Amino acid sequence: MSDILLEQLLKPLAEFYDHADVVEVRMSEPQKIIIERRNLENRTGEQDAPRLTHFQLVKICRALAYSKGLRFSEDEHPKVSTTLPDGHRFECLMGAASSGHLSLSIRCKHPHKISFANMGLDDEMVDFILNALERQANIVISGGTNTGKTTLLNKLLSHLPQERRVVSVEDTPELEVDRFRDGVALFAARDASQGIGLQSWQQLYEHMMRISPESIIFGEISTQNAFNALNVLNTGARGWMCSVHADRPEMVSARFQANIDASGEKLDADYFMRQMVDLVIHITRDLSGKRSITDIWEMKNDTYVMRNGEILDREMAA
Numbered sequence: 555m556s557d558i559l560l561e562q563l564l565k566p567l568a569e570f571y572d573h574a575d576v577v578e579v580r581m582s583e584p585q586k587i588i589i590e591r592r593n594l595e596n597r598t599g600e601q602d603a604p605r606l607t608h609f610q611l612v613k614i615c616r617a618l619a620y621s622k623g624l625r626f627s628e629d630e631h632p633k634v635s636t637t638l639p640d641g642h643r644f645e646c647l648m649g650a651a652s653s654g655h656l657s658l659s660i661r662c663k664h665p666h667k668i669s670f671a672n673m674g675l676d677d678e679m680v681d682f683i684l685n686a687l688e689r690q691a692n693i694v695i696s697g698g699t700n701t702g703k704t705t706l707l708n709k710l711l712s713h714l715p716q717e718r719r720v721v722s723v724e725d726t727p728e729l730e731v732d733r734f735r736d737g738v739a740l741f742a743a744r745d746a747s748q749g750i751g752l753q754s755w756q757q758l759y760e761h762m763m764r765i766s767p768e769s770i771i772f773g774e775i776s777t778q779n780a781f782n783a784l785n786v787l788n789t790g791a792r793g794w795m796c797s798v799h800a801d802r803p804e805m806v807s808a809r810f811q812a813n814i815d816a817s818g819e820k821l822d823a824d825y826f827m828r829q830m831v832d833l834v835i836h837i838t839r840d841l842s843g844k845r846s847i848t849d850i851w852e853m854k855n856d857t858y859v860m861r862n863g864e865i866l867d868r869e870m871a872a
Contacts, residue, residue: 561639566610570601573664588600592843615648619634633648635726636726640663646658663728682850690768693834695834695837696806697800697836698839702839703837707729707771708728717735721762722738738765744778755778759785769795775799780814780823781821784830806831832854846863
């Protein structure tokens, strides 16, 4: 399917997400849409979407899947996880697995420059993070759902030298590696049924080890990739980064462990990470939608440089 045809097919949906202040749009039934906006007192609101019928949504899912070499059918492969042409993250599940036979979310990626100051950091803490990047520290970004983990990870990437050999690996394209002249983005299949020509996480791990990466950047840690992500660290990698769902920094290794256990692999994540991971940077979102870096934890030393928004060790941060 051509880009023009796909754009036309997406128009009834794009009219809701194609605004700079929209953070996310969601649907749990056809023809009804929830819109979450940035910097509004009432951040979410419901609107009618008469053109977004069940039939239209099926057509959109089929077209997106076809354009990315994925599979979609309401009975056997009812889920599509991909990105839209403008980079927005598209996630849709149809059929009996959801109460209204529909669960759709589009996490928007509009051009929205964000600074470390916007995230609550003063100059001292910004310098601390930039120094960590310069010495190729291994960094985990932690936080809850929709707190801005990927946004922060891309912010860190924007401060790496353009000449660095950066290799990213993820199952949905979200990391911004185009600015690196010698960078490459790799994409893994989410499961065996998804992605014509895509590779498994293990296959990509083996490939990464043969292409001389200087920094390896994982997307969001999951059951499928947690073991391989830590295996990369075991090669002596520096400049390794990833994001993970965790309520607080100390829970990061537990989240890795849960994912590794669920995959059937064996590895003591906490012991391993305390030897290899330099920093955990934790980001939160308050009720108004504001995202803030609240904690910076030196995992190797079990020392908080910043906790609950307060700098605890200014000598270390200097």
